[in-house]
Amino acid sequence: xxxxxxxxxxxxxxxxxxxxxxxxxxxxxxxxxPEIILSxxxxxxxxxxxxxxxxFLDEFRSAIxxxxxxxxxxxxxxxxxxxxxxxxAIVLAAEFHRWQIFKSLKLKAKDASKWxxxxxxxxxxxxxxxxxxxxxxxxxxxxxxNITLTxxxxxxxxxxxxxxxxxxxxxxxxxxxxxxxxxYEGLSEAVENAISHAYPDGFEPRHPFAGHRWWGAGCxxxxxxxxxxxxxxxxxxxxxxxxxxxxxxxxxxxxxxQFPGIVHNDTMMLRAALEVGRTRTHExxxxxxxxxxxxxxxxxxxAYLRIISRRGEIVYDGSGTIESRTHSDSLGGTLIEWCLPAxxxxxxxxxxxxxx
Amino acid sequence: MKTISVAKDFSKFPAGRYKNMGKGSGEExxxxxxxxxxxxxxxxxxxxxxxxxxxxxxLEEAFGGLVRLGYSADDVLKVFQFRAGPAYxxxxxxxxxYIREAVPD
Numbered sequence: 001x002x003x004x005x006x007x008x009x010x011x012x013x014x015x016x017x018x019x020x021x022x023x024x025x026x027x028x029x030x031x032x033x034p035e036i037i038l039s040x041x042x043x044x045x046x047x048x049x050x051x052x053x054x055x056f057l058d059e060f061r062s063a064i065x066x067x068x069x070x071x072x073x074x075x076x077x078x079x080x081x082x083x084x085x086x087x088x089a090i091v092l093a094a095e096f097h098r099w100q101i102f103k104s105l106k107l108k109a110k111d112a113s114k115w116x117x118x119x120x121x122x123x124x125x126x127x128x129x130x131x132x133x134x135x136x137x138x139x140x141x142x143x144x145x146n147i148t149l150t151x152x153x154x155x156x157x158x159x160x161x162x163x164x165x166x167x168x169x170x171x172x173x174x175x176x177x178x179x180x181x182x183x184y185e186g187l188s189e190a191v192e193n194a195i196s197h198a199y200p201d202g203f204e205p206r207h208p209f210a211g212h213r214w215w216g217a218g219c220x221x222x223x224x225x226x227x228x229x230x231x232x233x234x235x236x237x238x239x240x241x242x243x244x245x246x247x248x249x250x251x252x253x254x255x256x257x258q259f260p261g262i263v264h265n266d267t268m269m270l271r272a273a274l275e276v277g278r279t280r281t282h283e284x285x286x287x288x289x290x291x292x293x294x295x296x297x298x299x300x301x302x303a304y305l306r307i308i309s310r311r312g313e314i315v316y317d318g319s320g321t322i323e324s325r326t327h328s329d330s331l332g333g334t335l336i337e338w339c340l341p342a343x344x345x346x347x348x349x350x351x352x353x354x355x356x
Numbered sequence: 357m358k359t360i361s362v363a364k365d366f367s368k369f370p371a372g373r374y375k376n377m378g379k380g381s382g383e384e385x386x387x388x389x390x391x392x393x394x395x396x397x398x399x400x401x402x403x404x405x406x407x408x409x410x411x412x413x414x415l416e417e418a419f420g421g422l423v424r425l426g427y428s429a430d431d432v433l434k435v436f437q438f439r440a441g442p443a444y445x446x447x448x449x450x451x452x453x454y455i456r457e458a459v460p461d
Contacts, residue, residue: 157378160369164408181409181443188371188411195377292412 035073036063044092045085046308046331053088054329057095061207061332064099079114084122086147086219087335090230093128093152094333098210098234100132112137126217127151148173149219156211158195163187166218166229167345173220176346183229183338183345186296187216189289190231190336198235198334200244207332209234225342226302234333237310239269247290250276266312267326274307274316296338303340309333357399359439360389363406373413382417390418394427394435402451404440410447419451420458429455 004012038060041052063074084092100107109129112120120137123129126149129136150169153162166187167179194214218229235241242248251272255264258272277290278298294316297303303318313325318340362370366389367380374383393400404410422432432455438448 155378158372158381159378160367160371160380160408163371164369179408184369184409185411188409189413192372192377192411192413196373289411289413 033073035075037075037077038063039077039080042080042082044081044088045083046087046313046335047085048083050327051329054327054331057091057332058329060092060095061098064095065102065207075110077111078119079111079116081119082116084119086122086126086149086217086228087230087232087337089122089126089128090152090215090217090232091331091333091335093123093126093131094154094215094232094234096128096132097154097215098207098213101210102208107132107134109134109137122147122149125149125151147219147221150217153216154213155191156195156213158188158191160184160188163191163216166216169218170220170227170342174225174342174346177342178345180345182292182296186293186338187229187231189292190214191216193289194231194233194235194334197241197245198233198237200236200241203236203240205236207234220342226339227342227345228337228339231336232333237266237330237334238273238307239266239310239312242269242273245273247273247276265326266310267314267324268312270307270309270312270314271322271324274314274322278316293336293338297340300340300344303338303344306335306337306339308335357401358393359401359403360393361403361406363403365389368406369408370414371411373417380414382414382421385414385418386421390422390436391425394422394432397435399437400435401437401439404438404444404447404451410444410450412450415447415451416454416458420454423455423458424461426460429458 038056040056041049043049044053044056046053060076096107099105115137124136125147128134131152131154148169150166153159153166155162164179164184167183170177171179191214195212199209199212212235213233215232216230218227220227242251245251251269254272254276255268259268264272273290274294278294294305297305297316297318298320300318305316307314307316308331310330311327313327315323317323360366362385366385370380370382370385372378372381375381375387419432419436423429433452438451440448
């Protein structure tokens with residue numbers, strides 16, 4: 001190695017000090033990168049506060065999926081949230097996931113100690129932090145509603161083992177609980193619809209799709225002993241894709257008979273799909289599987305199937321009644337929820353429940 | 357007589373219609389197990405027990421798909437006999453219905 005003279009050594013030391021000071025100054029200087037802070041409403045729930053919840057989700061999507069390479073820090077201030085419902089948490093988690101997929105970012109849970117314990121606990125139980133590779137905030141408390149969730153599952157393919165896991169978690173929590181074949185089949189049909197119909201070719205979405213992706217989760221509410229299962233996709237929505245389904249002929253005829261001479265909105269389309277799908281005597285080749293999705297709750301008291309898609313929402317209860325709501329803004333995909341009392345699954349025919 | 361157990365020889369989690377949707381689809385089951393059995397022409401038992409459930413798209417594509425490929429419904433029903441315990445007996449009826457109602461392409 002070449003020996004440095006005393007003069008050369010002093011020069012090197014002077015230059016190193018200069019570099020170190022320059023780096024220090026750069027670190028302390030304001031970076032100039034703008035920070036956008038998104039504040040969700042205090043109540044994030046489709047049932048209690050649909051308009052504000054959907055408006056926030058839309059603002060969030062627009063912020064994270066803005067085209068171009070502008071540098072900015074984006075913060076979602078979850079400290080403002082006092083309550084988040086399970087379906088809203090699933091949709092929000094799916095948006096975080098899409099954000100991470102598109103921007104290849106490592107997300108951070110900022111100021112998580114200020115979050116409401118129920119919000120932090122729900123997101124943690126849902127496995128949002130694991131899904132995003134984010135360190136879970138410490139000090140999670142059991143949520144007030146006493147909800148136990150299965151970790152959020154997601155995929156681009158239909159994976160029966162993953163869907164089966166949404167039920168397996170409840171074994172041991174509910175006496176005599178067995179995985180239910182009808183629930184498995186309903187979930188499977190919903191996921192298959194998401195993959196093969198929800199993201200049609202040629203459709204130009206307002207926000208880009210993260211592939212033909214689906215998200216699924218389940219939860220049990222201990223206080224009411226109700227089980228809820230969810231499948232969500234960020235696609236074009238059932239009312240948009242329905243005209244290409246092979247049940248559409250029947251749907252169009254039903255709409256013409258029930259709502260003659262008017263423009264059919266999203267809720268009417270959803271209702272028609274369910275009415276036509278569930279009354280068919282057999283599942284058609286390449287049908288929508290709507291009947292099997294309704295079968296999960298049919299004949300069970302205190303059970304319902306809820307579908308929110310685009311601006312439409314319908315709730316089909318076990319006795320066969322359908323309630324509907326039309327919203328002013330689109331959910332940004334399709335959310336399917338089954339809710340049924342835990343004892344409805346306790347003595348169900350036993351299906352295989354081991355993951356292989 | 358040869359027996360094809362869906363749970364043991366194929367998957368405990370059958371789901372989906374086509375292979376491009378993921379593992380365990382009706383199309384995959386048909387190609388791996390049902391078509392070879394049809395080609396052999398020997399009677400065969402399909403054991404339906406032991407799976408998480410049978411989504412209708414899986415069952416329809418596996419069995420109705422044979423008829424769409426050109427096998428006659430009578431030939432399919434001659435080759436395959438279904439075995440199912442009480443929890444799975446509805447699927448036996450469904451599979452037979454899909455075979456009878458499928459229309460050749």
